[in-house]
Amino acid sequence: MTKELDKTFDPAAIEAKWYAHWEQTGAFRPSRPDAEPFTIVNPPPNVTGSLHIGHALDNTLQDVVIRYERLRGKDALWVVGTDHAGIATQMVVERQLEERQDKRTNYSREEFVQKVWEWKEESGGTITRQLRRLGCSMDWSREQFTMDEHFTKAVLKVFVDLYNKGLIYRDKRLVNWDPKLKTAISDLEVESRDVNGHMWHFKYPLEGGETYIYIERDADGNIVLEEERDYISIATTRPETMLGDGAVAVHPDDARYAPIVGKLCEIPVGPKEHRRLIPIITDEYPDPDFGSGAVKITGAHDENDFGVAQRNRIPMYRLMDEAAAMRSDGLPYAEAAARALEIARGAEADAAEIDALNLVPDEYRGLDRYEARKRVVADIDADGLMIKVEDKVITQPFGDRGGVVIEPMLMDQWYVNAAELAKKPINAVKSGEIEIVPKSWEKTFFNWMENIQPWCVSRQLWWGHRIPAWYDAEGNVFVAETEAEAQAQAGDGVALTRDEDVLDTWFSSALWPFATLGWPERTDLLEKHYPNDLLISGFDILFFWDARMMMAGYFNMGERPWNKLYLHGLVRAADGQKMSKSKGNVVDPLGLIDKYGADALRFFMAAMESQGRDIKMDEKRVEGYRNFATKLWNATRFCQANGIGASTTIKAPEARLAANQWIIGEVQQTVEALDAAMADLRFDAAANTIYQFAWSRFCDWYLELIKPVFADGASETAAAETRKVAGWALDQILVMLHPFMPFITEELWHALGTRQYDLILAQWPNPRANVSKPATDAIDWVIDLTTSVRSAKNELGIPPGAKLVAYLPAPSDLASSTIERSSAAIERLARLTPVTLGDAPAGPAMQVTAGSDVFVIPLEGIIDIDAERARLEKALAASQKEAKSLEGRLGNPNFVERAAPEAVEKARADHAHHAAEAERLQAALERLG
Incomplete structure (x- = not known):
């Protein structure tokens, strides 16, 4: 039974409802024990964090992939959790103490750590709530935290194993010392400023x-x-x-x-x-x-x-x-x-x-x-x-968190022999065992990994995984997972003191692909879901996290952590500058969600992501995708009004009408193109594929083509077939669009009728249909003709609804048969009547094409030919002049090299606009004959 949709699409009304429903019903991790696994882990955000635009991009791309693979029937696991963020979290809690005229050193280490845990329980879930607002279908039932008991056990084991193999050691070396935070930090946490x-x-x-x-x-x-x-x-x-x-x-x-x-x-x-x-x-x-x-x-x-x-x-x-x-x-x-x-x-x-x-x-x-x-x-x-x-x-050098000048300082610290651990990851990428997408990042990866320095992993903090090392009075060190084991190494009666330092946060997060699955226990989850299939990450943490996961994976598991690493770019301000609070150009993704809905923001992120290139923030595009959602909403209301409802088949229904065969063929082509784009992780191509099909082919053309089928007096057989095909095609759109726009698609899925399952758990399209090529060619020909006529009318200022007489001197076989069978559709869509197969009378006329066919449309009495020619010539001259001026400016090296980047970019955009306008006006003049 269908639920009548409201006249207006309101994203806020459906988002919270469906997310709560999915989470409560366990839809994010359906029970599929025998299905092929597909696994990704999210870059764990800091427990102190809140959703920024980079998170929105990163997690949208991951959610697109995981929803896609879930729809394809896989046992899709998206591991979620947060990082304890040693420095950031300690700073937050110390700042709170300062606000109360208190400080950390007024407490014992244990008391302060307890205060951090209390803060985490009260305030540490902000970003996970915000990820839900974005629509991220993570397995929250297994949410991880890098300071969880099982994770701490894994961290200590790795440290001890590395130490016992001589790959972790204590040494006096120069470190980056942050005088504000009073801790060593890594090279990657240092910002160089002039x-x-x-x-x-x-x-x-x-x-x-x-x-x-x-x-x-x-x-x-x-x-x-x-x-x-x-x-x-x-x-x-x-x-x-x-x-x-x-x-x-x-x-x-x-x-x-x-x-x-x-x-x-x-x-x-x-x-x-x-x-x-x-x-x-x-x-x-x-x-x-x-x-x-x-x-x-x-x-x-x-x-x-x-x-x-x-x-x-x-x-x-x-x-x-x-x-x-x-x-x-x-x-x-x-x-x-x-x-x-x-x-x-x-x-x-x-x-x-x-x-x-x-x-x-x-x-x-x-x-x-x-x-x-x-x-x-x-x-x-x-x-x-x-x-x-x-x-x-x-x-x-400045510390990226402390914000003060770093002091190089000679100190005793713990180091990992990163050069040794880097060898297997380097070979894995060179051999193709691990694929980096886009491939252009490989050079940067090799350059860093082949010149890698010892990794300083000790931090002078209280919050974090405390280093499992104990010292006797002579300074001898005993490394073990527990104090009892260290005492056994030292001998009874030997007084031991534990190392005061904690481990670098990135040391523990390097274990994320396997420790989150239960390691060091050999759990069923670990056996099935390691190695992971894919990691999606910003290029800015390639060395902070991604490379270190490779090292940890090969050392602890003996194999790669994932098969493929996808590195996306940054989201920049509209003018191309990097976003920063100091510049005042930071965009709040939650504000965009409030204004346009999560689906519109998600679709923008996917549509703009082009294999690692930076994305320029464009709120107008987000608004445009909100309009896309509204168009789909209204198309569904049209379907409801004409008795079109939920389909009951994955396979395409039988179809005799040309329009129905055409849309079935279009679905098949769209599925193939979408699968190819997703296989190559071309998010922009995938989004554009479903966008063009849903907006243009289905909403604009197919619904227009089938309107006569539901008119009074039309064949009931034709109407019944069309309802089945239209309902099936709309279902396929909802399934294919779901990874990008999960909320509106789930709402429309249920609005079309009673379902046995939610859309999130539906089956990926598999049309398995044979369609008549002559039938689909005829529809494509009518669409081509209609598009040409509308464009020509627009160029010459002819009202869109004006009916025009047309002549076709040398019709193709396709044209002859289509005109004979579909003259009503040509009249209704292209507004051409009558169409005569033969030569046009002498006089002013314009030409339009459909495939290889050239139509001649007389203009006598339709427009003032001389006035229109004069108008077009004047506009053409103006556009050509402006285009030439801009071409000269862009050809001047002084302008290109010295002008502000935004000024150069605007000049290029203006030149492209005027060049295209000149081309359009020239074509319009030629149409006048």
Whole structure:
């Protein structure tokens, strides 16, 4: 029994109803134990997060795929969950404490972690509710959280297994230290920004006032400068780090400094009687043509210097504490400097002693790094040892969450041997075992993976998976899944202290494809659904997450995590700029859903997604897809009004009428095109295929073609056949459109009649029909003719409803038979009557085509030929002039290279418009004869 649809389509009225129904009835994971599995996992959003436009794109594409595969009868599993987001979540809870004049350190670690869990229970479900609003058909019954007990067990096992195989280790290396969050962060969490800064040039005096002859030569070897110097010149953008210098390096081929290589020079800062001496060494790193060619080596605070110091066994002195203030611990400066001088002269010192030496002069201790910078510069200048200072734009690293400048810091951290783990993923992509779509991303993947650095996985936080390592009093480490196991390794009575750090959030999320399925237990779910079939991800987390899942999959499971990786682009603002809060151009997907409905937003996302290219936000397009939904709604109301209801067959009904055979053939072609697009993950092609069929072929043409069948006096046999075919065709549209627009299609599915199952669990179309080619060719011919006539009328300003006389001098066999059998349809649709097979009388006329047939339509008395020709010629000249002007502007390199990108893009769009308009007007003139 059909339910009469309201006159107006209201998305809000149906969305909440159907989502609740699907979830309550278990439609997102129907019981299909014997069906072929299809599995995807969602990139787990941060538990702190809320839905942004990138989430909307990412999850729409995933939902399109999972609904499609579910309709094809597969055991489709979409794993859902959230990430505990170590840094982000701790920041949220600490911020709440600050609002109450409270702070984390007022609590024990256990008390604070409990507060985080309480926050998670109260406020951590925002994004999962919003994903429901988008229509995501995830298996919520198995929702995961990366801090769940079973997930924690998996994380600890992986850490221990990696450690036991020598693939995880503790080392003192340079890390990206976030002074605001007081934790190490990865390279991928650092944003490089250009800022206005300075380059200071200083003199480092030679030991004992020694001098040498400094000679500079030009490219031909001629001396351009020769002078006696008692110093070596260095330049730096971070003068505060001079306090930790271990050497000055020059290139081994730099003849200017050959006389002083191996000698000592003085760091020009600190109490004069205790200034440190450091050696002048050679290394390939300094560029003789850049600056003075001499480089200060501060291994504990610079990535490049760290490499030089390692190669040359130069001591690396740490200058700052966790807040990036100058250290205030350890020996007084005079004693520390004296010991450093002994080390510079060759005395042995182990890493622990070097790390303990605080070489910050007493007067700088405790100062913020930037305040220390000011003092260092002022003091050197006061001593007359500053050569010059230059204004300079410098690239500085900022933490993407803390928002402050990162300080490279030499620290003990836990590292994963990523280079070893990367080998199998690299081979998998090269061999095709894992396919990356679009393929253009492979080069980027290989470049990063083949040059991958050790992965720092320890974080100085309280919230997260605590590292399963315990230490005895001598610093020996015992790694185990439980404290009892660690104690057994250490022996009875040995006091152990657990590592304070937690693991990088990405360490746990790397296990997502298999830990969510029950691993390390060998569950039935794991056996059936691993490897996953597909991962859909933004390209921006290719290395954060996707590559690390490959590493984890091969290490823990011995095989790939998924067969195919699809990387989509970013959603950008309408002008092509990246969205950001600071620019004020962020688009709220929930606002778009409120305004146009989830179906319209989803369809926009799919229709605009073209194999990884960025998407420009276009609210007008979203509105257009809302109009598409309304058109389908009204078409269904038309069907209801004419007794067309739910079909009872998957196979196409028998059909004799040409229009019915035609629509059956169109359904078959649409299914084939849609399947081909989905196989290639061409979301734009798939969306456009069903859009064109539903809007143009079904709503515009088929419904128009069958209207006479329901007129008074028409054949009841024809009407009965048409009702069956039309109901079947509409059902196929609803099924094919469902992955893109799930809400309206489910509503219309039930409105057409009583169903045995919901649309979400329907069967994918399988028409299995043979249709008459002559019949379908005839309908295509009528449509072609009608389209041509309407276009010509529009170009010449003839009213759409005007009936015109037409002549066909040389009809094809198809034209002759169609005109004979379908003259009524030609009159009603193309508004041509009569159509004469023969030559047209002399006089002004226009020509229109249908296939290979050329119709001549007299215009005498229809329009003022001379006035129309004058109007068209004037408009043509204007468009040609404008197109030529824009062509000249776009051909000017100065404009294309220097103008704002949006101005260039507008010029190109305007040129395309005027060129097309000129072509249209020229065709209209030619129609006049």
